[in-house]
Amino acid sequence: MEYGKRWVIKSQGDPEIASRLAADLRINPILINLLLQRGISTYDEAKRFFRPSLDDLHDPFLMKDMDVAIERIGEALAKKEHILVYGDYDVDGTTAVSLVYTFLKSLSGNIHYYIPDRYKRRVWNFYTGIDWAKENGYSLIIALDCGN
Numbered sequence: 001m002e003y004g005k006r007w008v009i010k011s012q013g014d015p016e017i018a019s020r021l022a023a024d025l026r027i028n029p030i031l032i033n034l035l036l037q038r039g040i041s042t043y044d045e046a047k048r049f050f051r052p053s054l055d056d057l058h059d060p061f062l063m064k065d066m067d068v069a070i071e072r073i074g075e076a077l078a079k080k081e082h083i084l085v086y087g088d089y090d091v092d093g094t095t096a097v098s099l100v101y102t103f104l105k106s107l108s109g110n111i112h113y114y115i116p117d118r119y120k121r122r123v124w125n126f127y128t129g130i131d132w133a134k135e136n137g138y139s140l141i142i143a144l145d146c147g148n
Helices: 015-025 029-037 043-050 066-078 091-105 126-135
Strands: 083-087 111-114 140-144
Touching: 015 029, 015 043, 029 043, 066 083, 066 140, 083 091, 083 126, 091 111, 091 140, 111 126, 126 140
Parallel strands: 083 111, 083 140
Antiparallel strands: none
């Protein structure tokens, strides 16, 4: 099956920069090249990559309608609504679900999650989850990683 995508192998990083960075970091040259391909060429940039801090995160309110989403979640928590955290079954989907679920569970007992079975539902079908949520009395769905 052809998806119209093809692998493109990036070129090796600048050997001089790679040598300096390898001396600074003392890690495998393959990892040095991967860093260079991602635009990381200094010790400080590598440190931020390998040991990120909360200060390095983007402001989440730069995302469109984040204030609306936060307000709705706050309202649901205050009214003790049943909230469903819904996500994809891949690694970033399950990670997103586990993080959001764990946080919200610390605030309310009305939090549950739904991750579709990857073997029963090979094609992503968000409507299945919506139907399941409705049938089970959830008034808010927080959908995570539900794109292509």
